[in-house]
Amino acid sequence: MATRALVNLPRDITRGQVVEVRATVAHAMETGHRRASGGELLARDIVRRMEARLNGELVFAADMHAALSANPYVAFHLRASNSGTLVLSWRGDNGFAHSETVVFEVA
Amino acid sequence: MNQRRHVLQSAVGLAGLALLPAAQATPESMRAAVQALTRGAPLQSGRVKIDIATLVDNGNTVPVQVDVASPMTPADHVRRIALFNEANPQPEVAVFELGPHNGLARVATRMRLATSQRVLALAQMNDGSWWQAQADVIVTLAACIEG
Numbered sequence: 704m705a706t707r708a709l710v711n712l713p714r715d716i717t718r719g720q721v722v723e724v725r726a727t728v729a730h731a732m733e734t735g736h737r738r739a740s741g742g743e744l745l746a747r748d749i750v751r752r753m754e755a756r757l758n759g760e761l762v763f764a765a766d767m768h769a770a771l772s773a774n775p776y777v778a779f780h781l782r783a784s785n786s787g788t789l790v791l792s793w794r795g796d797n798g799f800a801h802s803e804t805v806v807f808e809v810a
Numbered sequence: 811m812n813q814r815r816h817v818l819q820s821a822v823g824l825a826g827l828a829l830l831p832a833a834q835a836t837p838e839s840m841r842a843a844v845q846a847l848t849r850g851a852p853l854q855s856g857r858v859k860i861d862i863a864t865l866v867d868n869g870n871t872v873p874v875q876v877d878v879a880s881p882m883t884p885a886d887h888v889r890r891i892a893l894f895n896e897a898n899p900q901p902e903v904a905v906f907e908l909g910p911h912n913g914l915a916r917v918a919t920r921m922r923l924a925t926s927q928r929v930l931a932l933a934q935m936n937d938g939s940w941w942q943a944q945a946d947v948i949v950t951l952a953a954c955i956e957g
Binding site for chain 1: 870871872875882893895899900904906907908909911912913914916917918919920921922
């Protein structure tokens with residue numbers, strides 16, 4: 704099943720501006736503490752790390768735990784200096800991996 | 811009468827036991843998790859602001875924002891922001907890594923709250939110092955972390 708993710712940036716970015724980046728990825732974030740109707744423990748299946756790279760350079764990262772809500776949402780800021788590509792990637796349990804690439808265009 | 815009351819009390823006690831979650835963070839286990847991150851460094855109050863509703867209807871997705879007073883320059887910036895809780899099954903929530911390219915020391919996310927409890931936000935500056943803020947949250951509908 705294709706994973707869906709959303710990355711949101713302001714439309715117009717000027718040099719020196721501090722912009723907000725909002726990102727969410729579709730994922731159930733199964734905690735590993737819930738039980739199925741039959742009583743058996745549901746195995747943990749969470750997104751464990753998110754990374755943001757601007758032109759290859761790590762600019763933000765998050766280590767995630769089961770206490771984050773499903774479809775984990777993170778908002779952070781970036782100081783706009785140069786245009787480039789912003790790549791957000793997520794990794795998690797059971798080999799979960801997804802990345803989104805957005806154009807980071809500084810006017 | 812006395813015996814009946816005794817039976818009633820044990821029934822209540824048993825029900826209470828059955829409701830106890832299999833694993834739960836406690837203020838002590840939260841402190842241990844914090845120590846594991848900070849390596850025992852002293853926590854200073856101030857510079858960190860945690861923004862979370864004090865009364866939450868739905869513990870499944872609670873918006874939380876952490877702001878740290880910092881110029882975010884190469885010489886003076888926030889290196890990490892961490893969130894902890896004291897009554898979910900595990901004390902850790904998230905650890906965010908920041909640097910001068912962020913421009914603003916602010917992160918926002920959405921977390922689960924299994925019950926009414928205290929949420930702790932920490933920030934580590936590039937000089938290694940740790941700062942903290944906390945918030946007490948009352949939850950009316952808990953996150954179904956325990957099923």
